Amino acid sequence: MNNTSLKNHVIFITGATSGFGKACAELLASYGAKLILTGRRYEKLKELQQQLGAEQVHIAAMDVTQQDAVQNVISDLPEDFKNVTVLINNAGLALGLNLAQNCDLNDWQQMIDTNIKGVLNCTHAILPTMIENNNGYIINIGSIAGSYSYPGGNVYGATKAFVKQFSLNLRADLFGTPIRITNIEPGLAETEFSVVRFKGDAEKAKKLYEGTVPIIAQDIAETVLWCISRPPHININRIEVMPTCQSFSMFAIDRTLS
Ligand code: NDP
Ligand code: 8X3
Numbered sequence: 001m002n003n004t005s006l007k008n009h010v011i012f013i014t015g016a017t018s019g020f021g022k023a024c025a026e027l028l029a030s031y032g033a034k035l036i037l038t039g040r041r042y043e044k045l046k047e048l049q050q051q052l053g054a055e056q057v058h059i060a061a062m063d064v065t066q067q068d069a070v071q072n073v074i075s076d077l078p079e080d081f082k083n084v085t086v087l088i089n090n091a092g093l094a095l096g097l098n099l100a101q102n103c104d105l106n107d108w109q110q111m112i113d114t115n116i117k118g119v120l121n122c123t124h125a126i127l128p129t130m131i132e133n134n135n136g137y138i139i140n141i142g143s144i145a146g147s148y149s150y151p152g153g154n155v156y157g158a159t160k161a162f163v164k165q166f167s168l169n170l171r172a173d174l175f176g177t178p179i180r181i182t183n184i185e186p187g188l189a190e191t192e193f194s195v196v197r198f199k200g201d202a203e204k205a206k207k208l209y210e211g212t213v214p215i216i217a218q219d220i221a222e223t224v225l226w227c228i229s230r231p232p233h234i235n236i237n238r239i240e241v242m243p244t245c246q247s248f249s250m251f252a253i254d255r256t257l258s
Helices: 019-030 042-052 067-075 105-133 154-173 193-197 202-209 217-228
Strands: 010-013 034-039 057-061 086-089 137-141 180-186 238-241
Touching: 010 019, 019 034, 019 042, 019 217, 034 042, 042 057, 067 105, 086 105, 105 137, 105 154, 137 154, 137 217, 154 180, 154 238, 180 217, 193 202, 217 238
Parallel strands: 010 034, 010 086, 034 057, 086 137, 137 180, 180 238
Antiparallel strands: none
16 A cells, blocks of 8 residues: 555554554554554553654553543543544453353453443544544454354354444444444454463463464554545445454254254
């Protein structure tokens, strides 16, 4: 995308300390965008700001589950960063891969708080600026787990189904404005995601990707860049992205129940 310039953009990224969010920050900065980078780990944000340049990058340690903290970060944005043009709702997590009957309720609640309420907190806080400026683009990071069921996907998949439907419903509500909405739905991708899902068990996470060629974070950053650089009359509603090595499977049939 040689002719693409994002010099007029101020892009707010949640979950910029790792994985897709970090790769988006690096790629979008290289096209000239101003960035607001958020996440809970301040040291990681600081490193990224030093790498990309403080002129172009504002950082704020923020937990998306905390409504007041989100609102404060947005109210306190420096003048140069106030007019957010793109919000990338990327922060999210899966906790555990147990069957529902063996899950920890706290894990379920944390996934709901982060993947659903976090998206709502950020969207609700930033939408008024977009409406006032008659300009904006919200990119949500969903998942194939929001469309396809698998054992152990229980609440994680359900949160991503919420994100998919919320994205479509936002489009319906924002009809008549130039504000665009996209839900990007990746499949198997190697980031810190599985280490978090397996509660810090890096060996188990590594095994999941063995013998595969998964999506990498840069692939999703390029998808985000492609969306942002579409002309204003085009809205990409949803994009489902899988690695070639991943596909669908047969329905499970229990023959012992007859
Ligand atoms: P990573 O674990 O590498 O990154 C997750 C990011 O979310 C981190 O920057 C983390 O930052 C942030 N985060 C988590 N909880 C919070 C919170 N409460 N407040 C603020 N930030 C938070 O995983 P990915 O990059 O893979 O995940 C990014 C998104 O992509 C997620 O929504 C995930 O569900 C989705 N996804 C991932 C896939 C995969 O296979 N990897 C496939 C499909 C979708 P910090 O810890 O510093 O707060
Ligand atoms: C992550 C992809 O298939 O592990 O959203 O749920 S999957």
